[in-house]
Amino acid sequence: MIQVMLEVQSENNWLPKETLDRISERLDVPLARILHIATFYKAFSLIPKGRHGIHICVGTACHVRGASRILDTVQDQTGIKPGETDLDLKFSLEVVNCLGCCALGPVLEIDGKTHGKMTPGETSDVLKNYE
């Protein structure tokens, strides 16, 4: 069932209520259990996501290289906190624990494109490129 939900998530970027109802019906699993899983695992989202997904690595290697400063800058610029999406659905902000590119830390990833060795100044410049 987790595999089914992962597929829906990657297709839609979030899990709409109707889809969960349908999974519950087709797989004959109570909705409560599906919601338990949907809220437990980080990969699932019950709200729609913005056009651009920002992932900021706050893994240990990026942390010691100053990831929290990058996070602060992004929060100031977009006005959203990790886990949130802005009102016009432009950005969704998530923090992740390791993107596995520790050599490039601190790392910022937007829509799958990795921006390595970031500074707060460069972060603002990068964000300006997205509409």
Place this chain on the structure above:
Amino acid sequence: MSRINSPAELEAFRKDILSKRDPNKPCITLCSGSACHATGSGEVASSLESELEKQGLSDQIEIRKTGCHGFCERGPITIIHPEDISYFQIQPEDVPEIISETIKGKKVIDRLLYTDPETTENIVQESEIPFYKHQERLVFGSNGSIDPKSIDDYLAIGGYSALQKALYDMTPEGVVAEVKKSNLRGRGGGGFPAGRKWEGSRNDPEPIKYVLVNADEGDPGAYMDRSLLEGNPHSVIEGLTLGAYAIGAHEGYIYVRQEYPLAVENVLLAIKAAEAYGFLGKNILGSGFDFKVIVHQGAGAFVCGESTALMTALEGRVGEPRPKYIRSNIKGLWEKPSVLNNVETWANVPLIINKGADWFTQYGTEGSKGTKIFSLVGKIVNTGLVEVPMGMPLRDIIFKIGGGIPGGKAFKAVQTGGPSGGCIPEELLDLQVGFDELTQAGSMMGSGGMIVMDEDTCMVDVARYFIAFLTDESCGKCTPCREGLRQMLKILTRITEGKGKESDIALLKDLAETAKEAALCALGKSAPNPFLSTLRYFEDEYEAHIKEKRCPALSCKELIAYYIDPTQCKACMICARKCPADAIDGGKNKIHMVDQDKCTKCGTCYEVCPSRFSAVTRISGAPIPDLIPEEERIIRKKKKK
């Protein structure tokens, strides 16, 4: 390709592959691991392909996209065979030159070579570079020479010969005995002897058994399992199949993080290829042994790296751990005997079966045999994956292989074992790495993350960081972990904000002891380690935060202020222009000043201030000097006579 049904057929097939390969044919290998991909190895690959085509060399020169070489700091990495010339940090613009100069002209391009920072000599061969010279790459070595998407590449380096040996020349008990004799200990965290785990499952009368791969590598800063799965998936599958044969399992699962798309892709491809060749499925190599492997993608939960939580997640439920009154090798997945080992452990198994336990035990120390892959990250010159024999002193790993600390800063501590591990200070740097040695020092081996910290890293903040991570990842099932960690986080945050009380340390110790004694699983039991080990070695930093409201590492935002020294400032305007908060007042020929109310303490000014001025400083635990009056801020340049 048809199935291979006997050892003779396998050998004939292997010979056939080798005979078609000309060792003298030029071949360009390009690292395509995730880190190199992020630095642009994808673009380099397409540029190589189009350039070769343009010059009409496509069929004379082979391009092989390999797995991770480990030296991620210098990616993308290219090696030109047969001369073994290694080039680092290749960009698409370099490709035409490489082909015309090196491939056609057989000349080495100096500017793309690795330069030894000490001798300033250029080094041509990868194996001569200090980063590699001190390593012992038993498990990880093939990563850089084979294409993970090609099973023929794996067969060409002797792949699946261990499986053939086990199925035809050894009994399942013999395989267990060999692994037991090798004293292979689990590479995922606990360090439990794999042979004993296997034996328990082997001896259980229950007919249905499982073998599982733990590839839910959630430790921040550790990525060796991902690199192995991405770069050499067949070695893990072969190890898993050997384990299945040894304990009598016919079904295996690979639990891999969904955040590792390339690893998932390569493993799925490898399973398909192995099934087509008859290394998986029914009647493997004609021996009558059946085994199939299923890949399960995790949905993002750190606790699922814990053995019982991983099994509940595999069962399609929420990944919460369960009490281990009965070990999971007796009652594990669906209450059946299940052997769970991590990626690196499984990848060791084919080597042990092929070369024997005696060969394996020559590496390592008394208690810890073989090699271990560490991911060396943080404040270190050569970031990357390193494989060293157990027993190597930490100092050698960090300074000989890692090249020390960048920017001439002083080493402060190295954090091992992921969030549940601990920090090891400079005075213990001669400690030999091994399971028991690290545990004694208050840390642990864990999965092999090694995060180097320099003088700018605040140890209280590090403890706060790990407790925050674990609070977030706690599944919430047992109270000491769910509530205890939350309170510890509150107190530690308070300390880093300069609001700590003198009684806080005793309170933190109390909470830590409770979680250590009473938490249900390894996550909770080891969660206080980062706090306890930093307190053990860096108590003075805690005291400075609490009593003097001072952060000795000048890193805790609430306790520091940025200040521009008026005697040093040359009014170059760099910091004023770069400041994202417009908190710097100043102009041409006018000494700059930080408006403390506007300052967000992002540190940009500190970084951009030219080192010949070094006017921006950080102050902690002392008042900020008064601003100088307006009229004194004008800098008058002396007129040239």
